Amino acid sequence: MRRQVRLFLIVHILYRPALIPKLWPAEPLRVIIKLGTIKEFAIGEYPSVQDTGKAGTGLGTAITEIKLHALVCDAPAKSFILGVKNHNGYYSCTKCTEGKYVNGRVYFPIKDTNPFLQTDEDFFNNKYEDYQIVETIFIKIPKFGPITDVPLDYMHLVCLGVVKKLILLWLTGPLSVRLSNNMINNISEQLMQIRNSVPYDYTRRPRSMKHVRLWKATEFRQFFLNSK
Numbered sequence: 001m002r003r004q005v006r007l008f009l010i011v012h013i014l015y016r017p018a019l020i021p022k023l024w025p026a027e028p029l030r031v032i033i034k035l036g037t038i039k040e041f042a043i044g045e046y047p048s049v050q051d052t053g054k055a056g057t058g059l060g061t062a063i064t065e066i067k068l069h070a071l072v073c074d075a076p077a078k079s080f081i082l083g084v085k086n087h088n089g090y091y092s093c094t095k096c097t098e099g100k101y102v103n104g105r106v107y108f109p110i111k112d113t114n115p116f117l118q119t120d121e122d123f124f125n126n127k128y129e130d131y132q133i134v135e136t137i138f139i140k141i142p143k144f145g146p147i148t149d150v151p152l153d154y155m156h157l158v159c160l161g162v163v164k165k166l167i168l169l170w171l172t173g174p175l176s177v178r179l180s181n182n183m184i185n186n187i188s189e190q191l192m193q194i195r196n197s198v199p200y201d202y203t204r205r206p207r208s209m210k211h212v213r214l215w216k217a218t219e220f221r222q223f224f225l226n227s228k
Helices: 075-082 120-124 154-172 181-193 209-214 217-225
Strands: 003-012 057-059 062-072 100-102 105-107
Touching: 154 209, 154 217, 181 209
Parallel strands: 003 062
Antiparallel strands: 057 062, 100 105
C-alpha cells in the first residue's frame, strides 16, 4: 500500500542572486532554472500544477498531495505574476482595496478596523476591477489564496521603505527629529569601524551615512538588525 505524503511548497521568484555561490546554507531542489526575462516564462505551459492538489502526484512509492503554501516575490514581480496593477498604482496593494495620496505619493493607512481589506473570494470573482488587470493561472491552483498566501514584500516595505524613511528623517528631516552633525558623524565612524569585521556571508560592508542615498536594501537591513 502506498503511503500518503503531503508536500507544502513555498515558491520564491529569484533572479541573478540565486546563482551566487554560498547564498543558501543547503543545496536547494532545483525545479527549474531559467535565464532571461520573467515574461518568457508562462506557468500556463505546465497545466499539471492545477491538478496537484486534487488527486495527488506520484513520487516513487508515495502519493503526494502538493499544496502551494506561499508565493514569495518582490513587488514588481508580484504585479506581473498575479496579473494586477503595478506596485506604485493607486489600487496596487495586495491586501487593501484602496489607497490615498499624500504629498504626491500613494499610501495605505493602517487602521484597527480596515473595511477595505481584500479577500480571496472577491479576487476569484474578479470584483477588484481597478486592481485586477488580467487573469492569472494561480487562481486555478487548488487551495491557493492569491491574497492570503502571498506575503507582503519585506524588502521594499521594510528595508527600502520604513528603515530608509526613518534614516532620512534623522538626517534631513524637521529639527524636532533631526540628529546633530556630531551624532551623524559618530554613527558613520562606528559603521566604518565594523566594516572590516563583517562576516563573509554578509553581502555588503557598511558605508558612511553620507552615502545613505546610495545604500542597497541589504545595507538598510544590516543597519536595522545588526549594526548596533
